[in-house]
Amino acid sequence: MKMTVNLKDRSYPILIESDALSHIDTILDVNRKLALIADDAIPKQWIQKIKDQCPNSFVIRFPQGEASKCFLQYENLLKQCIDYDMTRKDAIVAIGGGVTGDLAGFVASSYMRGIDFYNIPTTLLAQVDSSVGGKVAIDVASYKNIVGAFHQPKGVIIDPDVLSTLSQRQIHNGLVEALKTGLIQDEKLVELFEQEPLDIPQIIERSINVKRQVVEQDEKESGLRKILNFGHTIGHAIEGAYGLDTYLHGECVAMGMLFFIEDQPLKERVLSIYKRLDLPKVPDYDIDTLMSYIQHDKKSSAQTVSIVKVRQAGTFEIEEMTYEQIRNVLERGPYEK
Amino acid sequence: MKMTVNLKDRSYPILIESDALSHIDTILDVNRKLALIADDAIPKQWIQKIKDQCPNSFVIRFPQGEASKCFLQYENLLKQCIDYDMTRKDAIVAIGGGVTGDLAGFVASSYMRGIDFYNIPTTLLAQVDSSVGGKVAIDVASYKNIVGAFHQPKGVIIDPDVLSTLSQRQIHNGLVEALKTGLIQDEKLVELFEQEPLDIPQIIERSINVKRQVVEQDEKESGLRKILNFGHTIGHAIEGAYGLDTYLHGECVAMGMLFFIEDQPLKERVLSIYKRLDLPKVPDYDIDTLMSYIQHDKKSSAQTVSIVKVRQAGTFEIEEMTYEQIRNVLERGPYEK
Numbered sequence: 048m049k050m051t052v053n054l055k056d057r058s059y060p061i062l063i064e065s066d067a068l069s070h071i072d073t074i075l076d077v078n079r080k081l082a083l084i085a086d087d088a089i090p091k092q093w094i095q096k097i098k099d100q101c102p103n104s105f106v107i108r109f110p111q112g113e114a115s116k117c118f119l120q121y122e123n124l125l126k127q128c129i130d131y132d133m134t135r136k137d138a139i140v141a142i143g144g145g146v147t148g149d150l151a152g153f154v155a156s157s158y159m160r161g162i163d164f165y166n167i168p169t170t171l172l173a174q175v176d177s178s179v180g181g182k183v184a185i186d187v188a189s190y191k192n193i194v195g196a197f198h199q200p201k202g203v204i205i206d207p208d209v210l211s212t213l214s215q216r217q218i219h220n221g222l223v224e225a226l227k228t229g230l231i232q233d234e235k236l237v238e239l240f241e242q243e244p245l246d247i248p249q250i251i252e253r254s255i256n257v258k259r260q261v262v263e264q265d266e267k268e269s270g271l272r273k274i275l276n277f278g279h280t281i282g283h284a285i286e287g288a289y290g291l292d293t294y295l296h297g298e299c300v301a302m303g304m305l306f307f308i309e310d311q312p313l314k315e316r317v318l319s320i321y322k323r324l325d326l327p328k329v330p331d332y333d334i335d336t337l338m339s340y341i342q343h344d345k346k347s348s349a350q351t352v353s354i355v356k357v358r359q360a361g362t363f364e365i366e367e368m369t370y371e372q373i374r375n376v377l378e379r380g381p382y383e384k
Numbered sequence: 385m386k387m388t389v390n391l392k393d394r395s396y397p398i399l400i401e402s403d404a405l406s407h408i409d410t411i412l413d414v415n416r417k418l419a420l421i422a423d424d425a426i427p428k429q430w431i432q433k434i435k436d437q438c439p440n441s442f443v444i445r446f447p448q449g450e451a452s453k454c455f456l457q458y459e460n461l462l463k464q465c466i467d468y469d470m471t472r473k474d475a476i477v478a479i480g481g482g483v484t485g486d487l488a489g490f491v492a493s494s495y496m497r498g499i500d501f502y503n504i505p506t507t508l509l510a511q512v513d514s515s516v517g518g519k520v521a522i523d524v525a526s527y528k529n530i531v532g533a534f535h536q537p538k539g540v541i542i543d544p545d546v547l548s549t550l551s552q553r554q555i556h557n558g559l560v561e562a563l564k565t566g567l568i569q570d571e572k573l574v575e576l577f578e579q580e581p582l583d584i585p586q587i588i589e590r591s592i593n594v595k596r597q598v599v600e601q602d603e604k605e606s607g608l609r610k611i612l613n614f615g616h617t618i619g620h621a622i623e624g625a626y627g628l629d630t631y632l633h634g635e636c637v638a639m640g641m642l643f644f645i646e647d648q649p650l651k652e653r654v655l656s657i658y659k660r661l662d663l664p665k666v667p668d669y670d671i672d673t674l675m676s677y678i679q680h681d682k683k684s685s686a687q688t689v690s691i692v693k694v695r696q697a698g699t700f701e702i703e704e705m706t707y708e709q710i711r712n713v714l715e716r717g718p719y720e721k
Binding site: 118122125126129153156157158159160161182184187188190192193194195196197267 | 455459462463466490493494495496497498519521524525527529530531532533534604
């Protein structure tokens with residue numbers, strides 16, 4: 048199926064279907080120079096499948112991992128675009144997870160002041176979350192996504208078949224962000240997580256549909272789009288404190304959401320889903336450590352943080368909380384009734 | 385006087401008046417953190433005048449010159465914004481010439497995915513040309529402006545008084561770009577160059593007015609805005625071949641325009657203006673050298689270049705010329721009847 052993100056002159060299609068990788072020309076003009084950017088861990092079969100359809104393409108690889116979202120790789124990729132004589136009419140195609148989309152997207156946003164960008168996410172996390180919405184960026188030191196742009200893709204190609212090369216843990220990691228969109232905007236999506244067996248293609252579709260609607264209403268995150276940060280304030284702090292070698296991004300978000308599900312029966316439903324997804328339990332964190340990450344992350348002179356809370360599946364509330372109030376939440380703990 | 389660049393939600397005011405520097409709060413909210421970015425050659429008096437009005441500001445200096453439009457300075461400035469804890473609500477203010485505006489503007493376009501940017505141009509060249517229009521960029525190796533963004537300022541403050549610290553040569557250099565806008569769009573502006581004495585404030589105003597109208601019609605240079613490149617194809621090649629130590633940017637543009645003024649009486653009028661402005665004569669160039677710069681500059685697989693020609697003051701024609709045709713123009717020379 049094809050969905051459209053409606054953003055006036057920046058509107059674009061999302062193609063979601065099994066074997067979409069075999070006919071990328073449905074939404075991508077392959078008759079021009081295409082830089083296929085991927086990390087060195089993406090299975091060659093997916094790159095080759097795409098390359099075979101693009102007569103004038105070349106592959107640029109970079110080292111896997113969040114550490115590649117840095118000035119050095121950004122500069123390196125731009126210089127390769129220059130070396131390959133890319134022009135304003137050519138395009139960049141990201142093939143990979145969130146890191147690849149963020150990095151390649153930022154390159155596309157700034158090469159010759161912006162050229163076409165296509166995203167072909169190959170992780171479930173990127174498919175349901177970062178591939179749609181145009182947020183591209185790199186990190187600087189410990190500041191995530193501090194340098195970047197809003198550069199909407201010209202198209203997104205989502206092929207659930209590529210998930211066959213992902214581990215179960217990676218798939219569950221991605222499902223957390225889908226569950227998140229359900230909790231804040233779509234109760235039926237939450238219910239999909241309680242059915243046997245899990246209908247992953249349908250979960251992807253519904254999740255992207257929520258994301259699409261939110262982005263359409265608030266492209267540049269000046270208001271509503273903040274709800275997508277549900278679970279991320281504490282989640283990012285756990286990620287920072289324990290490192291992505293310990294927990295994956297989605298696992299941290301799952302932990303972070305627990306603190307702000309304000310209804311006990313709903314929290315129990317969510318905990319059952321977590322169990323089904325084999326998600327790790329919240330560790331015995333040090334409150335001061337997490338608080339320092341939260342204050343660092345916000346980089347704000349303001350004394351409050353916008354926190355998203357969920358009391359009923361499919362709806363959200365936003366509350367301005369002081370750091371003191373967040374500390375109290377951490378003291379109370381994630382499982383407290 | 386105040387002019388508005390009308391670009392929907394990206395509209396912004398341009399304040400043009402003597403001593404505008406003394407009341408920048410007319411268009412700039414000074415009650416927030418402001419990074420004042422300037423090169424190390426800008427007279428301290430202008431910086432101080434601005435800083436005195438901004439209680440929560442700090443000055444970041446970088447080495448003067450085109451060489452600072454590089455990844456290293458870009459990264460350096462961004463890191464300083466982080467060190468100063470700049471937030472989304474703060475702003476960057478460029479104080480200086482085109483290099484400063486391009487570099488600081490690109491920093492503003494990407495810091496936290498884009499924060500407010502104000503431009504206070506202190507050279508005549510930047511006042512009449514680069515400060516309006518939102519083109520920001522850095523260079524990579526010999527490729528000028530190859531990495532950047534379209535990031536419209538939130539306001540531009542133009543104070544003709546700051547020209548008092550510029551050399552005559554620098555002023556004449558800037559006047560060339562104003563003459564250029566006259567030649568392509570405003571005959572009366574050309575006539576201003578033939579009056580005694582030169583009314584520089586009026587020249588600035590009329591020139592910016594042309595630029596404003598062009599940018600309003602074609603913000604991202606997909607069509608009309610290309611006319612502002614009048615004189616730049618050969619001008620950039622001369623700049624590349626002889627270096628900015630030999631000729632200034634405007635001087636090269638003046639040379640480049642001569643090749644494409646298609647009417648002999650008009651060319652003679654323009655040559656009289658050049659004489660008045662003490663502009664250098666076109667040197668005995670090597671055709672192959674200039675051609676290599678022209679082909680390099682365009683970075684295009686296309687075999688033609690859009691060339692702007694002027695037959696009558698205030699109007700333009702665009703012609704697609706092959707490299708062979710441009711070579712013929714160079715063989716004919718700039719002064720040939």
